[in-house]
Amino acid sequence: MKISGVDIRPGNIIEYEGGIWRAVKIQHTQPGKGGAYMQVELKNLIDGRKNNVRFRSAETVERVRLDTKDFQYLYAEGDQLVFMDKDTYEQVHLPKDLIGEPAAFLQDGMDVIMELHEERPISVQLPDQIEATIVEADAVVKGQTASSSYKPAILDNGVRVMVPPHITSGTRIVVDVYEQTYVRRAD
Template identity: 60%
Template sequence: MKINGNAIRPGNVIEHKERLWVAVKINAVKPGKGGAFAQVELRDIRDGTKLNERFRATETVERVQLEQRDSQYLFSDDDFVTFMDSETFDQVSVPTANLGEQAAYLQDGMQVIIESYEGEPLSVQLPDTVDMEVVEADAVVKGQTASSSYKPAILENGVKVMVPPHIEAGTRIVVKPSDGTYVGKA
């Protein structure tokens, strides 16, 4: 579907220079002289390279519709993560690199959404929040509660997150896999 350059929104997938890109940041500019344009930060869906591109309001770009399928996480190895399609029960393998840092938050049986284009799986959307157990947390420093402060903790998947002082080892917490931030107790 063709859209104007100023209609690009964050999260849109576009075809540009014979590659698929996801729009990460958009800055709409209306200069005093000349036409309006959008300064768009793009990330290549396949290899993650970034590109800053300027699209005039009069330009058209091809917006790509990705097919979304509900799937369940099965297992992962060094190079691929394997999921099962919830409708057809087919196994789908996605390169681990496509998941980035979110791969560490995958849990057995987790429900995810796989986005694919022309049958090729490109990206995986994890749930907004994930329950994890804290396996190691630093001790609370006395008097530290005067201001809102956080301490480092290590989760069961080996990821380090910042948590409030009252969180101790063995506590289950809720974490956002998109950026690894603490949300609350589970």
């Protein structure tokens, strides 16, 4: 589906210079002289390159629709992650860097959504929040005010997050996967 260059929004997947790109940031600019344009920061979904491109209103780009499929995370094998198609039970091996930092939050048996372009995996979406256990938390510093004083803690997956002073080692908490931040204490 063709769209105008100024209609690109963050999160849109477009075909540009023979590659598949995701619009990360956009900025609409209207200079004093000349026509308005859209400054778009693109990220290549195949090799991870970034590119800044100006699109004028007269230019059109091809918007790409990705297929989504339910998969289940099985295990890590070296720098590869193994997922299983929940419909066909077929296993797919993907490199860890396709997911990036959120890969640390993968748990055995976790349901994920895989985005595919022409049957080829492009990205993996994890749940927004997961439960994790604190394995190490710093002691509370006496005299610190309770308002907005957070302390560092390490989760069972090795990720470091800032938590409120009342959270201790062994506590189960809910963590935002993409922001890597404390949300609340787990029930």
